[in-house]
Amino acid sequence: xxxxxxxxxxxxxxxxxxxxxxxxxxxxxxxxxxxxxxxxxxxxxxxxxxxxxxxxxxxxxxxxxxxxxxxxxxxxxxxxxxxxxxxxxxxxxxxxxxxxxxxxxxxxxxxxxxxxxxxxxxxxxxxxxxxxxxxxxxxxxxxxxxxxxxxxxxxxxxxxxxxxxxxxxxxxxxxxxxxxxxxxxxxxxxxxxxxxxxxxxxxxxxxxxxxxxxxxxxxxxxxxxxxxxxxxxxxxxxxxxxxxxxxxxxxxxxxxxxxxxxxxxxxxxxxxxxxxxxxxxxxxxxxxxxxxxxxxxxxxxxxxxxxxxxxxxxxxxxxxxxxxxxxxxxxxxxxxxxxxxxx
Amino acid sequence: xxxxxxxxxxxxxxxxxxxxxxxxxxxxxxxxxxxxxxxxxxxxxxxxxxxxxxxxxxxxxxxxxxxxxxxxxxxxxxxxxxxxxxxxxxxxxxxxxxxxxxxxxxxxxxxxxxxxxxxxxxxxxxxxxxxxxxxxxxxxxxxxxxxxxxxxxxxxxxxxxxxxxxxxxxxxxxxxxxxxxxxxxxxxxxxxxxxxxxxxxxxxxxxxxxxxxxxxxxxxxxxxxxxxxxxxxxxxxxxxxxxxxxxxxxxxxxxxxxxxxxxxxxxxxxxxxxxxxxxxxxxxxxxxxxxxxxxxxxxxxxxxxxxxxxxxxxxxxxxxxxxxxxxxxxxxxxxxxxxxxxx
Numbered sequence: 001x002x003x004x005x006x007x008x009x010x011x012x013x014x015x016x017x018x019x020x021x022x023x024x025x026x027x028x029x030x031x032x033x034x035x036x037x038x039x040x041x042x043x044x045x046x047x048x049x050x051x052x053x054x055x056x057x058x059x060x061x062x063x064x065x066x067x068x069x070x071x072x073x074x075x076x077x078x079x080x081x082x083x084x085x086x087x088x089x090x091x092x093x094x095x096x097x098x099x100x101x102x103x104x105x106x107x108x109x110x111x112x113x114x115x116x117x118x119x120x121x122x123x124x125x126x127x128x129x130x131x132x133x134x135x136x137x138x139x140x141x142x143x144x145x146x147x148x149x150x151x152x153x154x155x156x157x158x159x160x161x162x163x164x165x166x167x168x169x170x171x172x173x174x175x176x177x178x179x180x181x182x183x184x185x186x187x188x189x190x191x192x193x194x195x196x197x198x199x200x201x202x203x204x205x206x207x208x209x210x211x212x213x214x215x216x217x218x219x220x221x222x223x224x225x226x227x228x229x230x231x232x233x234x235x236x237x238x239x240x241x242x243x244x245x246x247x248x249x250x251x252x253x254x255x256x257x258x259x260x261x262x263x264x265x266x267x268x269x270x271x272x273x274x275x276x277x278x279x280x281x282x283x284x285x286x287x288x289x290x291x292x293x294x295x296x297x298x299x300x301x302x303x304x305x306x307x308x309x310x311x312x313x314x315x316x317x318x319x320x321x322x323x324x325x326x327x328x329x330x331x332x333x334x335x336x337x338x339x340x341x342x343x
Numbered sequence: 344x345x346x347x348x349x350x351x352x353x354x355x356x357x358x359x360x361x362x363x364x365x366x367x368x369x370x371x372x373x374x375x376x377x378x379x380x381x382x383x384x385x386x387x388x389x390x391x392x393x394x395x396x397x398x399x400x401x402x403x404x405x406x407x408x409x410x411x412x413x414x415x416x417x418x419x420x421x422x423x424x425x426x427x428x429x430x431x432x433x434x435x436x437x438x439x440x441x442x443x444x445x446x447x448x449x450x451x452x453x454x455x456x457x458x459x460x461x462x463x464x465x466x467x468x469x470x471x472x473x474x475x476x477x478x479x480x481x482x483x484x485x486x487x488x489x490x491x492x493x494x495x496x497x498x499x500x501x502x503x504x505x506x507x508x509x510x511x512x513x514x515x516x517x518x519x520x521x522x523x524x525x526x527x528x529x530x531x532x533x534x535x536x537x538x539x540x541x542x543x544x545x546x547x548x549x550x551x552x553x554x555x556x557x558x559x560x561x562x563x564x565x566x567x568x569x570x571x572x573x574x575x576x577x578x579x580x581x582x583x584x585x586x587x588x589x590x591x592x593x594x595x596x597x598x599x600x601x602x603x604x605x606x607x608x609x610x611x612x613x614x615x616x617x618x619x620x621x622x623x624x625x626x627x628x629x630x631x632x633x634x635x636x637x638x639x640x641x642x643x644x645x646x647x648x649x650x651x652x653x654x655x656x657x658x659x660x661x662x663x664x665x666x667x668x669x670x671x672x673x674x675x676x677x678x679x680x681x682x683x684x685x686x
Contacts, residue, residue: 082458082627082628082629082630083456083457083458083459083624083627083628084427084428084456084457084458085427085428085457085458085459085460085627086457086458086459086627086628088628113426113427114426114427114428114429114457115425115426115427115428115429115461116426116428116429116459116460116461116621117428117459118458118459118623120628143589143590143594155650155652156647156650156652157652158651158652158653159647159650159651159652160650160651161646161650163643163646163647163650169583171582171586173586173589181585181589183582183585183586185579185582185583215650232576232577232579233575233576233577233579233580234575234576235655236528236575236576236580237576237579238652239514239526239528239655240512240528242524242526242643242647242655243514243516243526245640245643246486246516246524246640246643247486247623249639249640249643250636250637250639250640250643251486251623251625251628251629251636252628252629253628253629253632253636256639256640256642256643258643258646259639278459278621280461280590280594281426282594284425284426284428284429285425285426285429285431285463285594285595285596286425286594286595286596287425289596293593293594293596294593296592296593296599296602297588297589297592297593297599299599300506300585300588300589300592300593300599300601303504303506303601304499304502304506304585307498307499307502307503307504307506307558308501308502308503309498309499309500309501309502309503309581310501311585312578312582312585
C-alpha cells in the first residue's frame with residue numbers, strides 16, 4: 001500500500017485509505033481477516049465523524065491488547081436464540097464488532113416480529129464507541145439503545161472507591177431522509193483519556209472529575225487516575241451508571257466493571273465483558289400510523305435547532321460530510337507510531 | 344371516618360387511614376371508585392416512603408386538575424395487543440394508575456414469554472412518580488424501565504426556550520428477599536416544585552437550575568419559572584431528556600411535552616400524555632442460571648454501600664419501615680387544606 005502524501009504535520013487520507021491501513025495493520029497485529037475488516041470499519045467511522053480518539057489511534061490500543069493475549073484474534077462468535085424477543089451472541093473472547101455483525105440481523109428480525117427485542121453480546125473485548133451500532137439499527141428503521149460496562153474506574157456518588165466503568169448509554173432514533181438522532185454518552189464526568197491528557201500536560205483537572213485514593217476531591221490528574229473518576233450529574237449519573245452495570249452485566253450473564261478490571265489483572269488491555277442492545281420497531285406500536293408520529297419528532301428537533309441548540313450528533317454529521325468530500329487529516333506523528341508497530 | 348388525634352403541628356396516621364382519606368376525598372372530587380382506589384394507592388406509597396410531595400398533598404393537585412375538566416373521572420382504559428412483545432393501553436383521558444393496573448399483567452406475561460416486552464400507556468393524566476410502577480414490575484421478578492414526558496418547562500442544553508418536560512427515567516432491579524434497587528430521576532436539574540418553593544420563600548436558586556425568558560442564566564426563581572428550567576448534567580441530561588420525549592411521545596403515538604402544555608391551554612392541570620414501560624425477564628437470557636448472576640449484582644451493591652455510598656432507594660425504604668411500624672406524620676395545615684376541599 002502506498003502511503004499518502006505528506007503535507008507537514010498531518011496527512012490527508014481518503015476513507016478508503018484509512019480502511020486499507022486499518023485492515024492491514026490489524027491483520028499484522030494478528031486478527032484474522034473477518035475481525036480485521038469488522039474492527040477497521042469502526043475506525044473508519046471514527047475518523048470519518050471527527051472522533052479521532054476512536055479512529056486510527058485505536059491501532060495503538062489494539063496492538064497492546066492483542067499483544068497482551070487479552071483478545072482471541074480468530075474467535076468465531078456463536079448466536080443463541082434464548083427467547084422469542086432475545087438473542088445472545090457469545091463473542092468467544094474476540095472483539096465485539098464481529099459479534100454485533102452476527103447478531104444484528106437476528107435482532108432486527110426479532111424487533112420487527114415482536115415489536116421490541118434485545119441482543120446481548122457476551123465475552124467480547126470492547127474499544128469502540130456505541131454510536132456505530134445504534135446508528136446501524138437506525139438504518140434499519142429501528143429505535144435503538146445500547147449499554148456496556150467497562151473497567152471499574154468510577155466511584156459511586158458519595159463513595160470513595162471505583163465500582164463503575166465509564167458505562168456509556170447510546171440511543172438512536174431514525175429520521176426520514178437524513179442521519180438519525182444519536183447520542184452516546186459516558187456516565188462518567190469525562191472520558192478517562194481526558195484526565196490522562198491533563199496529566200501528561202501537567203494541567204489541573206476541574207473539580208467534579210475525580211477523587212484521590214483517600215476519596216477526597218482532587219484537581220490533580222494523577223491523583224484522580226490513582227483514585228477514582230466521578231460520574232456526570234452527581235447521584236443521577238451514578239444511578240444511571242449502576243443501571244448500565246446491571247443490565248449489561250449480570251442481566252446478560254456477563255462481567256461487571258470490577259470483574260472486568262480484575263480479569264485484566266494489570267495488563268491494561270481493553271475492557272472485556274458484555275453489551276446490551278435494545279431495538280424497538282416504531283411500526284410495532286403504531287402500524288402504518290408511525291410515519292405521522294415520526295413527523296412530530298421532527299417538529300421537536302426543529303424547535304431545538306431553531307433556538308440555536310445543537311442536536312447531540314450534529315457535529316459528527318458535519319464532520320462526516322466534510323470527510324466524505326475531502327478526506328480526513330491524520331497527524332503525521334500518529335502515522336509514524338502506527339508505522340513503527342508494523343516493524 | 345373519624346379524623347386521627349391532633350398532636351399539634353402534625354397528625355400521626357396509619358397507612359390505612361391515609362388510604363381511606365385519599366379514597367374518600369378523590370371520590371368527592373369526582374373520580375369513580377376504581378380510579379379513586381388506584382390513585383389513592385400511589386398517595387399511600389408516597390406518604391409511606393417519605394415522599395410527601397407524592398402523598399396526600401396531591402389531593403390538592405387532583406382537586407384542581409379534576410375541577411379544570413382535564414381528566415376523565417370515570418375513564419375505562421382499553422388494552423390493545425399490537426405485537427407479540429408490545430401492548431398499548433389507552434387510558435381514555437383518565438389517570439394513568441388504572442391504565443397501568445390493566446396493562447401490568449399483560450406486560451408481565453409478554454415479558455416472561457418473549458424475554459423483553461414494552462407497555463405503552465396513552466392518553467393518560469400523570470401526577471405520580473414512576474417508582475411505584477417499576478417497583479411493581481420488580482415484584483414480579485422483572486427488570487423494569489419507565490419513561491414519561493410532562494409539560495414543556497425545560498430548555499435543551501445551549502437553548503433558550505422550553506422544549507422538554509421534567510422527563511423522568513425510572514429503573515428497577517429485583518433483589519432476592521429484599522426491596523428492589525430502584526431509581527426515579529427527573530432529567531431536569533431539580534423538580535419544578537423546588538423552584539416554586541424558592542420563589543415563595545423569596546430565596547435565590549443556585550446557578551444551573553434555570554434561565555430567564557431571554558435565555559440568560561438566572562438565580563431568580565420567578566424568572567426561571569417564567570423562562571425555562573435546565574436539565575441535570577448539561578448536554579448529557581439534555582440528550583436523555585430528548586430520548587424520553589421521543590420514546591414516550593411519538594414512538595407510542597402520544598404527545599411531546601410541548602404538545603401536552605399546548606393542550607393544557609393555561610389550565611395548569613397535570614400533564615397529559617403517554618408513558619413507556621419496558622420489562623425484561625432475567626430468566627430470558629440466562630434461564631435457570633439467572634440466580635447465580637443476580638448474586639453478582641448483590642456483590643456490586645455491597646461494594647457501594649460498604650464504602651458509605653447510598654443506593655438510590657435506600658432512604659425511601661428506611662422511611663417505609665418506619666411508616667409501617669409507626670404510621671406517618673401529616674402536617675395539620677395540609678389536612679386542613681384537604682378538609683376545606685371536602686366542603
